[in-house]
Amino acid sequence: MKPELKKRLLERMFSSPDYIEEFVGYLEKAVEGLHESLDWFESNPPSDVDWKNWHISDKPEGWRIKAVPNFERMLRSAKKGLENARKGDYQVIEGLTGSMLALSRDMDVLGDKWMDYVPKDIVYKFGENLSVADQMASNIWRTVGDYWKTPESILKENITGPIDEQELLKYLKPDEEREKIF
Numbered sequence: 001m002k003p004e005l006k007k008r009l010l011e012r013m014f015s016s017p018d019y020i021e022e023f024v025g026y027l028e029k030a031v032e033g034l035h036e037s038l039d040w041f042e043s044n045p046p047s048d049v050d051w052k053n054w055h056i057s058d059k060p061e062g063w064r065i066k067a068v069p070n071f072e073r074m075l076r077s078a079k080k081g082l083e084n085a086r087k088g089d090y091q092v093i094e095g096l097t098g099s100m101l102a103l104s105r106d107m108d109v110l111g112d113k114w115m116d117y118v119p120k121d122i123v124y125k126f127g128e129n130l131s132v133a134d135q136m137a138s139n140i141w142r143t144v145g146d147y148w149k150t151p152e153s154i155l156k157e158n159i160t161g162p163i164d165e166q167e168l169l170k171y172l173k174p175d176e177e178r179e180k181i182f
Contacts, residue, residue: 001165003155005176010154010163012171014143017086020093023136024078026129031071033125037118038063046117058111066110074100090144097141100134135161 001009013019038060045051056062074096081093115123139160142148153159 001168003152006163006165006168007151007154008176009168009171010160011143013168014139014154014160015085015090016171017082019136020078020082020085020140023097023133023140024075024082026133026136027071027075027078030126030130030133031075033122033127033129034063034068034071037115037122037126038068040118040122041114044117049117051114051117054113055111057109058113060114062110063114067107070103074103093140094144097137098145100137101141 041060051059056065077092077096077099081090081096084090084092143154148154157163
């Protein structure tokens, strides 16, 4: 696919309500996974370690106090942002996705020692879905806010994540059909 066409299609995809809806789905699965992980640990506390004496940042309690409210607030904002994006207003989604990029700095105060005692498939539901949501948030934020460092940055999969060119074709306009070159 020609780079110029691919760039246009990526911009359409990353700012489309469909892509934003997919992002919201991953964020929702991450929040569910976080709740499941916390609930599992609290229902099955380890008996072989003195976890009650851990620093609060390493306990589920710290996550319930600091992380859960942040993630739930982000999810509510994401749903509102999607609703607004469907109407052509990207202000909420731009703000949310920009905030998500800063979240990792805010989460630095939390340890994840408790997660070592939760089955990996439950923890991965949180971590893997959050990772995908973060990548998508970055793509959305850079696109709707026009924050790409260079016009070519959107073409770099080490920045955007893997791109399926066949998936991009659904964002073609009828007059662009002749531009398709693979």
